[in-house]
Amino acid sequence: MNKVKFNESILQDAEKIIDECMGEASAFCQSRCPMHTDVKKYVNLIGEKKYDEAVKVIREQLFLPNTLGRICAHPCEMDCRRGVEYNQPLSIAALKRFAAEQADDEKLWDVTKETANGKSVAIIGAGPAGAQAAINLSKLGYDVTIYDKLKVLGGMMRVGIPAYRLPRDIIDYEYTYLDKLGVKFEMGVEIGKNISFEQLKNDYDAVLLAHGAHKGNIIPMPGHKSEGVFAATAYLMEISLTQAFKGAGKKVMVIGGGDVAMDCARSSLRIGVEEVHQCSLEDFDNLPASEEEIHESLKEGILFNAGWGPVEIISKDNKVTGIKMKRVKTIFDEAGNFAPTYHNEERFIEVDTVVMAAGQLVEDVSGGMLEQTRGGRFVVDKATLATSVENIFVAGDACGSNIVVEAMALGRKAAISIDRSLQGVDLLEGRDLRLEEIYDTNLEIPLPNGTVNLQRLHTNMRPVRERIRDFEQADLGFTEEQALKESSRCLSCECKLCMKECIMMNDFGECPKEIMMPLAKDGDMNVLMAYSCNGCDNCTIVCPHELPMKKIFIGARKDYVAANHGESPIPGHKAIKMHQMLGFSKLFTTKKRGGK
Amino acid sequence: MAITIDKSKRYGFMPGCSLPSYSPEAVIKTTEYLKSVFPKFSAVQKCCGKPTKAVGQYDLFKERFAQLQQDMDEVGIETMIVACQSCKLTFDEASKTPTYSLWEVLPLIGLPEGMKDKAKNSDIVFTIHDSCSTRNDRPLQDGIRWILDELGYKYIESEYAFEKTRCCGFGGMVVPANPEVAKKVMKRRVETLDSENVVVYCSACRSSLLQGGAKSWHILDLVWGPVVQAGDMAPVDVLSKPVNSWLNRYKSKAGINKAFKS
Numbered sequence: 104m105n106k107v108k109f110n111e112s113i114l115q116d117a118e119k120i121i122d123e124c125m126g127e128a129s130a131f132c133q134s135r136c137p138m139h140t141d142v143k144k145y146v147n148l149i150g151e152k153k154y155d156e157a158v159k160v161i162r163e164q165l166f167l168p169n170t171l172g173r174i175c176a177h178p179c180e181m182d183c184r185r186g187v188e189y190n191q192p193l194s195i196a197a198l199k200r201f202a203a204e205q206a207d208d209e210k211l212w213d214v215t216k217e218t219a220n221g222k223s224v225a226i227i228g229a230g231p232a233g234a235q236a237a238i239n240l241s242k243l244g245y246d247v248t249i250y251d252k253l254k255v256l257g258g259m260m261r262v263g264i265p266a267y268r269l270p271r272d273i274i275d276y277e278y279t280y281l282d283k284l285g286v287k288f289e290m291g292v293e294i295g296k297n298i299s300f301e302q303l304k305n306d307y308d309a310v311l312l313a314h315g316a317h318k319g320n321i322i323p324m325p326g327h328k329s330e331g332v333f334a335a336t337a338y339l340m341e342i343s344l345t346q347a348f349k350g351a352g353k354k355v356m357v358i359g360g361g362d363v364a365m366d367c368a369r370s371s372l373r374i375g376v377e378e379v380h381q382c383s384l385e386d387f388d389n390l391p392a393s394e395e396e397i398h399e400s401l402k403e404g405i406l407f408n409a410g411w412g413p414v415e416i417i418s419k420d421n422k423v424t425g426i427k428m429k430r431v432k433t434i435f436d437e438a439g440n441f442a443p444t445y446h447n448e449e450r451f452i453e454v455d456t457v458v459m460a461a462g463q464l465v466e467d468v469s470g471g472m473l474e475q476t477r478g479g480r481f482v483v484d485k486a487t488l489a490t491s492v493e494n495i496f497v498a499g500d501a502c503g504s505n506i507v508v509e510a511m512a513l514g515r516k517a518a519i520s521i522d523r524s525l526q527g528v529d530l531l532e533g534r535d536l537r538l539e540e541i542y543d544t545n546l547e548i549p550l551p552n553g554t555v556n557l558q559r560l561h562t563n564m565r566p567v568r569e570r571i572r573d574f575e576q577a578d579l580g581f582t583e584e585q586a587l588k589e590s591s592r593c594l595s596c597e598c599k600l601c602m603k604e605c606i607m608m609n610d611f612g613e614c615p616k617e618i619m620m621p622l623a624k625d626g627d628m629n630v631l632m633a634y635s636c637n638g639c640d641n642c643t644i645v646c647p648h649e650l651p652m653k654k655i656f657i658g659a660r661k662d663y664v665a666a667n668h669g670e671s672p673i674p675g676h677k678a679i680k681m682h683q684m685l686g687f688s689k690l691f692t693t694k695k696r697g698g699k
Numbered sequence: 700m701a702i703t704i705d706k707s708k709r710y711g712f713m714p715g716c717s718l719p720s721y722s723p724e725a726v727i728k729t730t731e732y733l734k735s736v737f738p739k740f741s742a743v744q745k746c747c748g749k750p751t752k753a754v755g756q757y758d759l760f761k762e763r764f765a766q767l768q769q770d771m772d773e774v775g776i777e778t779m780i781v782a783c784q785s786c787k788l789t790f791d792e793a794s795k796t797p798t799y800s801l802w803e804v805l806p807l808i809g810l811p812e813g814m815k816d817k818a819k820n821s822d823i824v825f826t827i828h829d830s831c832s833t834r835n836d837r838p839l840q841d842g843i844r845w846i847l848d849e850l851g852y853k854y855i856e857s858e859y860a861f862e863k864t865r866c867c868g869f870g871g872m873v874v875p876a877n878p879e880v881a882k883k884v885m886k887r888r889v890e891t892l893d894s895e896n897v898v899v900y901c902s903a904c905r906s907s908l909l910q911g912g913a914k915s916w917h918i919l920d921l922v923w924g925p926v927v928q929a930g931d932m933a934p935v936d937v938l939s940k941p942v943n944s945w946l947n948r949y950k951s952k953a954g955i956n957k958a959f960k961s
Binding site: 604606607610631634635636637638639640641644656657659660661662663664665669670671673675676678679682683685686687690691692693694695696697698 | 739740742745750751755756758759773774831865868869872874875878881883884887949952958959
């Protein structure tokens, strides 16, 4: 057979399939995970009781499965199809924790790395962003040293997130992965104090700032300078390190409606505070905190004043005695600017301590070398995390992340940039930024046939009265039975509807996009594939985009015949020739006219 | 569009290829019956050329179809009735002669006398395998249900019926090209039917379903043959034996000729 020249309409249809086929589209959960963890895959492995394989899949992206299984803000769950359809998203984070508890083992860890390339990188901050960057760079052969002013590992995970949510031994265990990769740590070393930024810059080929946003924000309202007013960061840090807080009284007001506020409130109970109040501009239905945190806070007895804005801290002899609040009318003006307005309705609560969980600021460690913007965040090129200074990059909360897994993704992005920079490669050339960020999947599929609403399973919590007395884990996770049941709710979101209809396409690839790639790119197609199509059209019928697979397979046969001297290129089709000859021969044909 | 019968016109019948190869009895009796109904009636037996088109020989197909059209014109056919779904599609595309399926014509002209309720005491429960080539031809599919109802047979609809029907495995000339795939498709088709007793209206489909492990009857087996009961064996797979098939095709041709002698 000569080289087949496929006609233009076939090639156009192939292009259309490459563009529109959703066979390779990520599930919603995966596209929403900043680290692109293959959720569907590991959840289904859990369902098959292949826990070690599940852990391996998680560890392809996440070095701290047990940590994230407990404290990840799980953006994946936000877009879970069961959430979108029924408001019952899969408990993805809890399943991750279950897998880690069942099967995480150092033996599964991938500690392979490229040979040393002689270049060194200093990372400021041992939190998730710094650690992730260290891992990626170390695996590429860089000599990486992490500096942290704290003596403990984990950054905000360690001194922001309370121990009852994240036991410290888990952080330490999961961070041993970095030791195995040969990452060096200089703990208890503060940049700008024990060692200058300038020196770091001179001693290393590149520097990454990933020191987080540890500086508390005090709202300058009347009375804010009174004794007994604290920032959430300082409050949580001291409690994290000592399981106590020297300045706390018996009645605490936490200002704020996010997860940090919930952490402050719930931690207060555990250090012996008798009465814990909360207030926030956002009303109860619009609290930024996660549903779980709000739920647990309520159960633990936090007294909510959501929708009540603090207007004045009342004090006596400069010691806090109470707080005055007003009922919130609106938070933003018509232009979207922060400009709260209030009803003429006041509430006063007697407290001796006020904790402000109202945002966190980034401190400068560069000695003014780098420009900072709102909240102290460093000015970076968002696509590459490069600063105005060569080979200085920023990641994590220091440049804009809000949650752990986002910080990790920024750490990974910074590592890619540092590697490019130190290898003399342009920071952007040929770089697929989609692989580094969340993205919109193009998956648009009907719910699988017979899908019914199944309730989300919740993890087992220690009894409230018991758990609020200590910092031991409050959440006991899933039992095996629960984990199996929960994982079975996964809808395994994927298209490939045609692949469930067509038998033959499965012999040639995973989905039409893959199968048609050679045709679209090089004008090539497997001849047996084209001649294995029954022409039934079921593929197109089930395809949400009604893509023309049959049209290509059947249509291409004309071009094969043209390239093969007018004959089918399939040896078995010789029989048809004989068949046709007989079917048209006088012996087997007739024509008759009856009647008048 | 609903069709109407106009007996002032000359109707023609073409049984196709697979039906004459499978059942000369069905071809002959159908021809005789149609001839008795239509005052002006002709018949043609030839291949429509679809297999050449299916393998990609479009020029050859045009040539072949032209021969058939010429035959039809010679015997004065104004409206064509076909018993093969591939023929129906091919004619609709390539022929100037308006073409109806036998399955949409029978409800209009009725079944021969004595057929009504002949199977009302049968205990067999069929399901129907619709031909995938005419998946969107609801009047044609409804005609098959009408015939079963008229004969008195019980049947259940399977999930993959009408426009959702699946290929029997025979389409696209895949059997000679990729027999393993064809075999898998045949098996899968049988697995997606809700009864092991299957009514088809294409002889090639019938053969595929037998190979896939089901018991299958052509709708004309039920019209012209004995009443089928639960547990009865389906007629043997003639089409898998070429010599028998061609012998049948010859018998069908001879039978058509004979029908026009009377």
